[in-house]
Amino acid sequence: MAHSSRSFKTQLLRHEVLLLLVLALEIAYFLNFARNFGTPDNLSNIVRHSAEIGLLALAMMPVILTGGIDLSVGSLMGLCAVLFGVLTHDWHWASLPAAAATVAAGLVAGAFNASMITLLRLPPLIVTLGTYSLFRGLAEAITQGTKTYRSFDPAFLQLGELRPAGLPLQAWILGLGALGFYLLVHRTTFGRSFRAIGFSPEGARYAGLPVLWRTALPYLLAGGVAAVAALLFTARLRQARADAGTGYELAAITAVVLGGTSIFGGTGTVYGTVAGIAAIAVLNNGIGRIPAVLKAGIGGELASLLTGALLLIALAAPGLSKLLQSVRKRKTLPASATPSPSPTH
Amino acid sequence: MNRYFRELSVAGALVLLLGLLGVVAPQFFELQPLLSRLTAQVPTLVLTIGIAMVMITRQIDISVGSQFGLCAVLAGNLLAGGLSLPLALPLAATAGAAMGALNGCLVAWLGLPSIVVTLATMVTWAEVLRLTQQGRFINLPAGVQWLSLSQAAGQTALLAASLALLAAMAWLLKNRSGGRHLYAVGSDAEAARLSGINPKATTFWVFVFMGALAGVAAVCNLVQSPQVDPKCGTGLELKAIAAAVVGGIAVNGGRGSLWGAFVGLLLLATINPALTFLHVEAYWEKAIQGLVILLAVVADGIRSRRNAS
């Protein structure tokens, strides 16, 4: 994985520029061929429908940047939604303190992941695979699987529909989240240390960075953000149930990786993640509006297939060009060693 | 002793759980239902063998559930169309191997991260399956179930075959150079390359083998009932990965044994029936499974810290 930093930077630039190009192509194509794609109502729907996954992706980005992963965020959404339901319905709390307590609970859950990963130095994939089951399991146990919390405070439900200054509230929150994570990752020493840890935790430790705490922070934030996503989700869907956020962890990871963050850690940008979120959201919305697809009724399936294909192409493009280069090199320099494949997942 | 700490501790937990069941619900050990329960785990065991090998090589494959479903439906449709059973097995294995080869190409030759590659192929095969089969069950011809044997004989045969596969693979992994290569590549690909192993080829063939096993597992599943449910592969990848992890296969490669993964699978597969036999409500199941996974890794973490200090 040792590239020179300059060639790496150009490659990164290429990735994000290419992604923006894909996004622009998608939009142009859908504006022309998809039914009513460009209407203000639809554009606002695109944002509203992708807000929760978008927030999770933003929070997932620094986690992956440090070389980790968090599979538990979708399950944590379910747990937080249920907690909010318990607080407002069974304990009769007002919405505001209940929401604050839910976010606090999300942070605690994030801290749980973080402490297992940093203090016990356990692999994040396995820890969060465990909490992926545990959080969803707790949500199911609390509701005995069956209970659905309904009839929330109308003021709270407005969160799902409000449009301050003409944009849906979700757009504001997503924008704020993106800005916050951008500042954290790109404009603070903290953020730079995420990258250093992702490149080499040992190196970062020798360089005198407080690796423990700085590895922990992204997981903590992911917990808090999952709680916020759960609140938005509950307001939009008007119900809280143990199945909220099912499968969202994979959607979030997809957006982050599509956005150019290396799954091995060490490289990536927040604006790439934002572009990744947008590319997937636009594809999901637009593909089902193309008349032929509408007629066949295969919008959902096609959207998944194309997202998968886009992900593979985005990842394979630099690898393919590298492979071609190495083949060419091998022809000219038969004795030189080819680079070994990068191990791990 | 220390070397097999994880395997032994998981086996210890399993023995404790079985002991508890023996005291509280001895009917758990009635022979026939026990045989049915064990046979039902054969497909997952076959997948777990493959997943363990993939993880030892420091890769992961989350597309195996989708591969499994696609192979089951393919073999089921061919059998329903008159294909003979002895041909279904190699066909399903070949189909699986082809899907595995795609993963392998992308991971080994293009150097792409396996978690992302297999995430994409997982979605792709699942959607292909949904679009082609549309959720319809396939009714298999008579004689497919239990390979035309009696039920008990068929179950015993399946169990014996899967255990033989496990023993053979475990032996190969420990004692043959091809098997040792997986550990070498998983612990340090560069060092492996310098000592004359081709890490790319090793990685590629592990994925191909994983795919073939997914096909074999699918056939092991469809001979257990007269119908194929196209959703039969859903979630199997997580079961197999969890079994491997609990059984001590390290996610960062190079460590663990198939016997450990086997014990891990037995433990996880016992929890669900144990809850029913101990009359614990169903909604606790996921939470308890999560706890078991966490306990297994925490024990490992604490032990390795103590060893280090």
Added chain:
Amino acid sequence: MPQTTAMKRSQFLHSLLVLPAALLLPGCNKSETGASAENAAGAGKKLTIAFMPKSKGNSYFINCEKGAREAVQELGVDLLFDGPTNTDPAKQNEIVENWITLGVDVMAVACENKEGISGALKKAQEKGIKVVTFDSDTTPDARSFFVSQATAQGIGEGLMDEAARLCGEEGEFAIITATLTAANMNEWRKYIEARLAEKYPKMKLVDTKPCDDQKDKAQQETTNLLGANPNLKCIMAICSPAVPGAAEAVKQAGKAGAVKVLGLGLPSENRAYLKDGITQSVILWKVADLGYLALHAAHALGSGALKAGDTSFKAGRLGELQVDSDGAIILGKPFVFNKENVDQFDF
């Protein structure tokens, strides 16, 4: 105010981008803005009806869709068909909100979340889109009519009565459901348990297990239930993959006939078990007719032939059907399939 400028800008942008494409591709589809409200009842205009199952790739709803497509042929309407492909509980809401912006005239929806989807459906109604629900209802204020295969009460009590009949009104039984969160199954379970408490004091519900809508898991759960509860006399499987799964487990345990199996399922998936005497009864309505009726109701509502307060309506080959005071159109009594009659049905 900002919305209207945004609209103008986007329309401008839109026309800018459409122009060259329209020149290049003469056959390309133009967008239809605001088609629904004004033209809904307009004579001569083809109605666009959107039809949503609870999930795609599910044999029950595939049969439903078949019936709906038959009605589409008869009525000459445009059909949009879409539904969730994953287990995300928000997906149906998103599809409804997308349909609103697509400008459909009528929606027919089988609701996964009764309360959850009501907000989105009300939004559609505010835009002048007519809404019918089928298979499982939303809150009554979010739709005009509900095409029902039978009421939740009817299904729950029917299942319990059939189980009691098979067991001679005494003994233990267990339920296999799809997931613990499935809303309509929880509704049925409520009525099953109420009927049990009210009419069958000698029967006992010992356990309820989820099978994740998978046959194999249903089989494993049933094997466990049979072992853990030796006095079990009956398994009630209330989601369609669970019925053959439970039957296979009973067969493998060698308890065919001693432990009765009944449930809600498709005859084609249970034929062999019914004939072998492992499964006693499978209860289901004609699923294709449910889709057919839902589409007829949607069409009648969209064209103005069916209005609030009507007490009956004519639905193609199904003839005249009653509409009750809550706006529910009942398909008719469910069938009980058994060894004798299962060959008469081909779905």
